[in-house]
Amino acid sequence: MSTFLKSREAMLALALVALVALVESRFRGFAAPGNLAAVFNDTSVLMILALGQMLVIMTKCIDLSVAANLALTGMTVALVNAAAPGVPVVALIALAVGLGLLLGAFNGLLVWLLDIPPIVVTLGTLTIYRGVVFVISGGEWINSFEMSPAFTALPRMVILGLPVLSWIALLVVLLVAVLVRLTPLGRAILAVGGNAHAAVYTGISVGFTRFMAFVISGGLAGLCGYLWVSRYAVAYTDVAVGFELDVVAACVIGGVSIAGGIGTVGGAVLGALFLGVIKNALPVAGISPFWQLAISGAAIIVAVALNARAERTKGRIILKSAEHAA
């Protein structure tokens, strides 16, 4: 499987390079290191959310509330910053992550203890969280002049040639990779998605494992809440509306199986970057935003079709071995 997945990631990486080359051939300078770094930076939030979503999807669940979670945590820290500019940014980041964790835990508890289907739970909480943003802000915008300079400066601060936002994304990639490969929780996540029944018989608590996946996804969404609001220096009720679909799309393009149990950090990162390149390149090409949506959608369908074909090939291998046994 690992070689098989590697080859799928290699394919995706190749497609990404081809895409960049295609855009470069039409618009000189797109593939310049500086521009690529900008595209990466631009994709950071999507990448972080996709990694959290990947963990959830690998347990055969889905978290549709991430964008609403982001909006709520972002609005909360923006309000606190506007009301009390003296609160250090580190404390605000901790607040964002902590609130995100709580919102994720709420999803996780409903899935775990009440056994409600995750798509229903997170559709519900999506609406609730988004509604709460409106309630706490009174529908008002928090604009850049109401935010403290330190609050908006952090993500743009450049260290070793890259903005902090990019560094945070890279750190999250590393942490999630360690979680998946090197911790019992990561292993449990794969096992639960691969075969929940068997996981039960192995002594793994399926509910708790899913709970933890939602908590992590929520925490990362909270982190993104701060990053989004401070980067764009604005907070309002409709921040990142519909962004959860991009996040799920990034996972799917990256080869994370909606059926659970299959997914890699590399795949999710490449999936996010693929979408990121499309979203950055198409405006350059002067293509209308509506066509951009259609092209993003087409990319998703192509990716799913390719993944489905890969799964089928797996089936054929099984049949062959059965033939040999006969």
Next chain:
Amino acid sequence: MNDQSLARAAVLRPPAAGPNPVLRLSGIGKSFPGVRALQDVELALYPGQVTALIGENGAGKSTLVKILTGIYQPDAGRIELDGAPVRFPTALSATQAGVTAIHQETVLFDDLTVVENIFLGHQPRNRFGLLDWGRMTREAKAILDRIGARIDPHVTLRELGIASKHLVAIARALSVEARVVVMDEPTAALSQTEIEELYELVDRLKADGKAILFISHKFDEIFRIADRYTVFRDGQMVEAGLIADVTEDHLVERMVGRSVDTIFPKRHAAIGPEVLAVEGYSHPTEFEDISFTLRRGEILGFYGLVGAGRSEFMQALFGVTKPSRGTVRIGRQAVAIRSPAEAIGHGIVYVPEDRGKQGAIRPLPIVQNVTLPSLGRTSRKGFLRMAEEFALARRYTERLDLRASALDQPVGNLSGGNQQKVVIAKWLATQPRVIILDEPTKGIDVGSKAAVHEFMSELAAEGLSVIMVSSEIPEILGMSDRVIVMREGRLAAEFPREGLTPEMLVRAAAGYGRAA
């Protein structure tokens, strides 16, 4: 239509000539990789008569049903309907030819209504090509009346009990003008009064001229409703005849008739002190008052018919489900087992019957499957260590002679027997005291079977205690030091190894006669 009236006429012929069979199978053979499921099988079904199909688990009864209903294609032999050769390439073609089956657990749609279930796939249309609901409802009511079923045709199946669902299945069979009705252990999940109702229904179907194939393990019901019998053993037909001419003893003998003690040798192992004691284990719906002890180095067989509650009890013992009453002692210490993790902590592990569903995690590599319950030992400070995992997996898979090109290939790519080995290796790696093997050799080829048995002997010799749930009599007789028989959720009998015969097991499991 004409054929049908001919068949009806045949019933009226004087008995001396004997009726012609509606359906006749001759020389039927079917093989699967590594297994010959059916060989040169003969079967005849007569209009207005019930033929009982008798045989141990694994004798080939289910395979035959699947051939009759078009799900499997036979490798050899012919099927004749009213004397003319036919083929059933699909389930639909069998239905259209008038052969229908009612399964142990009915395969109907819970969220559709009774009417919809009865006519699904062959709904009458009106002249606009739309569904003719009026006619469907009228016909459904007529059929339900005919079989004496008092069921509202507009309720969904979810609201009905199993017995009523059977009635709907039968109504469905009648709605397609079925001539042959296969009933695969239809009473397995019914209560006593429901069983009586089913018998009455079978009598009505007989009076209607249907040919019925009735599969059952219960001798009382075979003698209550069957006219003829056919005995299968190891995929072959060993005897057929009229029920009136035989005794229960004779059928039991034909069913099991073979010497068994040479097939699965259990090597001698020293039986040590008591390891596990279960007292009064009960569950609201699955089993009641299960008590037994298990000693070091012992293999304890659990025999019973399918649905006797053996697996359900084992799942409770392993903490997957919660018992309503009962205690467990391990050694001298009373323990509570509330989850599989706790069971594993106490040294009890369970290798489930359905390895596809409950055993192996197919997308995960072999090594990760094996180490999954032992991650506490292979990790340090909360981090997994790959090298240790590979070492542990290699140790136990080599011991089981697992044939795989690499330990990091996904389990899904392995054959059934090798998947079973991965699951067993996984549990041995936890270094358990008690290992529960649920149908350890079901569905695996003969060679792997011998290896599994050999290995069970080794485990017992090393001082592990083994609980083996098995529905195969030779396996039970060959491997067990002691055998517990369960029937309908209760302990039916307990036998020592010495002097145990297949007949004693079959009788205790079927509740026929007094167990010796």
